Amino acid sequence: MYILSDVDRMSALCREVCLSLKDKEEKKYKYSKDAMRDMRHSLQLIQEMFTKAVQMMATGNTEDAKDILQQKEKILDLGIKNAKIPCRTCR
Secondary structure, X not given: OHHHHHHHHHHHHHHHHHHHHHHHXXXXXXXXXXHHHHHHHHHHHHHHHHHHHHHHHXXXXXXXXXXXXXXXXXXXXXXXXXXXXXXXXXX
């Protein structure tokens, strides 16, 4: 049940990302090169984390759990760094 709840939450977050991108497109927002680089990096880390988590569920091998937690910290660090950079329209 916990996993199903997490999957539901992931689908809701994916929807929010899509809505944000749609809003960006409609309002002609521009992301900086740094922001785009960090978003790409974050999404790559998330994809790796997801793949490892699915493999852990399938095999029962929990060796990758430590890597997943470390990757989560990297994503949080990127989020904190980007929160400190004002957007172009706010400067």
